[in-house]
Amino acid sequence: MNRLMPLAVVAVGSIGVTVTPHQDVALKDLMPKETVIGVAINQRQFDGVDKGAVDIITAQFNQISPENVLKFQSTQPAADRFTFDAADRYVEFGLSRKMQVVGHNLVWHMQTPAWVFTAADGGRADRDTLLARMREHILTVVGRYKGRIHGWDVVNEAIDEDGSMRKSSWQAGIGDDYVAKAFEFAHEADPDAELYYNDYNLEKPAKRAGVLKLVRDLQARGLRIDGIGDQAHWRLETPTIGDIEEALADLHRTGLKVMYSELDINLLPPAARDADPAQANPYANGLPDDVQQALAKRYADIFGVVVRHRDSVSRVTIWGLSDGDSWLNRGRMNYPLLWDRQRQPKPAFQAVVDVLRGAR
Numbered sequence: 001m002n003r004l005m006p007l008a009v010v011a012v013g014s015i016g017v018t019v020t021p022h023q024d025v026a027l028k029d030l031m032p033k034e035t036v037i038g039v040a041i042n043q044r045q046f047d048g049v050d051k052g053a054v055d056i057i058t059a060q061f062n063q064i065s066p067e068n069v070l071k072f073q074s075t076q077p078a079a080d081r082f083t084f085d086a087a088d089r090y091v092e093f094g095l096s097r098k099m100q101v102v103g104h105n106l107v108w109h110m111q112t113p114a115w116v117f118t119a120a121d122g123g124r125a126d127r128d129t130l131l132a133r134m135r136e137h138i139l140t141v142v143g144r145y146k147g148r149i150h151g152w153d154v155v156n157e158a159i160d161e162d163g164s165m166r167k168s169s170w171q172a173g174i175g176d177d178y179v180a181k182a183f184e185f186a187h188e189a190d191p192d193a194e195l196y197y198n199d200y201n202l203e204k205p206a207k208r209a210g211v212l213k214l215v216r217d218l219q220a221r222g223l224r225i226d227g228i229g230d231q232a233h234w235r236l237e238t239p240t241i242g243d244i245e246e247a248l249a250d251l252h253r254t255g256l257k258v259m260y261s262e263l264d265i266n267l268l269p270p271a272a273r274d275a276d277p278a279q280a281n282p283y284a285n286g287l288p289d290d291v292q293q294a295l296a297k298r299y300a301d302i303f304g305v306v307v308r309h310r311d312s313v314s315r316v317t318i319w320g321l322s323d324g325d326s327w328l329n330r331g332r333m334n335y336p337l338l339w340d341r342q343r344q345p346k347p348a349f350q351a352v353v354d355v356l357r358g359a360r
Helices: 051-060 085-096 127-144 169-174 178-189 205-220 241-252 289-308 347-359
Strands: 008-012 015-020 036-041 063-066 100-107 151-156 194-199 227-230 233-235 257-266 313-318
Touching (some): 036 100, 063 313, 085 100, 100 127, 100 178, 127 169, 127 178, 151 178, 178 194, 178 205, 194 205, 227 241, 241 257, 241 289, 257 289
Parallel strands (some): 036 313, 100 151, 151 194, 194 227, 227 257, 233 257
């Protein structure tokens, strides 16, 4: 049984340090039985340094994804050197808690070292060289965790906004079939692992059409692909719930699992580097109550989609535990998640609980 400890505060001088927030219910116990609920975790968390976070993650979630530790740059920084110490600890963190462990990601146009695309003479590596490097990387990384990592984001963000193949270094050096080769190599490395394609803005018709075309090409080739990750980096008002449900229906018609793989809600406006700080960072002193309540409603509406379409959504992964952990801060104060910077559950958390309880 999962008992959640009440709030404990340790006084340090005149400052109260929150150790473990109080929640009397776990999201993982309320989700539809067909759907797991997860969170992206960072190294301080899976190393056990951030003990308050570890307590919440362990109590609330039954799936984890890594923020960065399994990306190409982290696992193979040089042609002759693989580094797995941190990745090993990430995997063990999940397995020791009987969580579904996801690997993110194998092939991406970002966070891939320059050496991968460089020939011995300093020019651009040719197709055969790139395929050999991709295969070695995937066989080594996926093979190391064979039978331990449940599923992999094999290729990340291969489609551009107009639905065409993104003109990445992988695509330029190998051709459009680099995606198919990555799935081929991943299945070779671990025939039992689930394999996913992962991307964002799938609620936009042109982008979604490109992803669907890619997925159907993989299926036509007879390659294993188990699911589509819709990253779900959304805003307070966009995409609409209607857009989300339309995209979900289209994606599910492929016969694949659909996962909201990186869910967060960006509350800040787009801002140029020279933007007025007051406009670029409007919530520097805290989130107004009306925005807090709007965020709660947004999360309630999103989880309403999940429970209405429980047969279509196999996983929801929230991209970060608390507001202070989010990649969306980037020098500003954002509030995109279910826990605040003091690791207290926000009204959005309670809104999600209410929706899930109502569905039961």
